[in-house]
Amino acid sequence: MKNKTSVNLEVSLVEIIISILIFAIAGAIMLTSFAAARFTQIKANDNVTAGYLIQSNAEMISSFNSANDMIEYLSTSFNYEENRENESIFINYYDKSWNLCNEKDKEYIITVKVNNVLYPYGELKNISITSEKAYPYPFIGRNKDTIDNVIYEIHTQKFFPDIEGR
Template identity: 45%
Template sequence: MKNKLIINSKVSLIEIVFSTLIFAVAGIIMIKSFAYGRYTQIMANDKVRAGAIAQSVAEMIKASNSVEELNNFLDTSFTKNKNSYVEHFDKDWNLSDENQEYELSIVLSEEKKVSGDLVSISIFIEKNNNYPFMKKGEHKLVYSIETKKFFPHGGAYGE
């Protein structure tokens, strides 16, 4: 009777070890999936927040009536970099110079025409640190907008 019990215990032990390994592998896959899903949610939330900020800035820029008014707005609202205007945000999207998690960059290029000035506006928001599960060399761009604004000379809008 004892020998029969020992044989059944060995079979049960092998089944238990095998079942434990299967559940361990399944658990690792599930934990990794939940973690990846969480960071995908964070990336999506960042894209929504960055889109709202970039679109708001683009609308304020396009509300300018002249190139001088546009430059005055940018000089007073943003930090001038070499060939762009820059603003920094912390991880909660509050303006910050210390904890710089996100960077908003505005690049302008002006094209003089006979009838007025055509300004091309590019707005980029980038994340300074990589998201988890991303390779170090991957692109950190969160959101970008490109638009144009025409400032006519004379006529109804000019002098």
């Protein structure tokens, strides 16, 4: 009976538990990293699409020769309109594939705000076009102090001279 082997089960069990914990922590970090990478990719794609939509609207606005033509274009291109004193707001809602939808199914919002500044020789329009995500991206951009869902934003001005006033 010379084949006596002593097995220390307590040390082996502790080593197994520690190795399982290390792999579990590494797995959780890996899954979080993959999720953050995926939502960063989605955010980058949203930035490109929002930029395209906003810039095409800004180009259309800059092409008009009269304020009435611009307001008519915005009224027909946007589904929701709100008029205040010296300010008009136009809103479109988009689903997750950037297709127009109603407010209930919205994933993205594009807002055009037009402020009027009247001068004796014309009209200045301060235009702000903003694209927002209705809900924050998970795993990325978690700043608890501010919740900023803005994807893309442009501020511009367009002056329409008063031709009749000359």
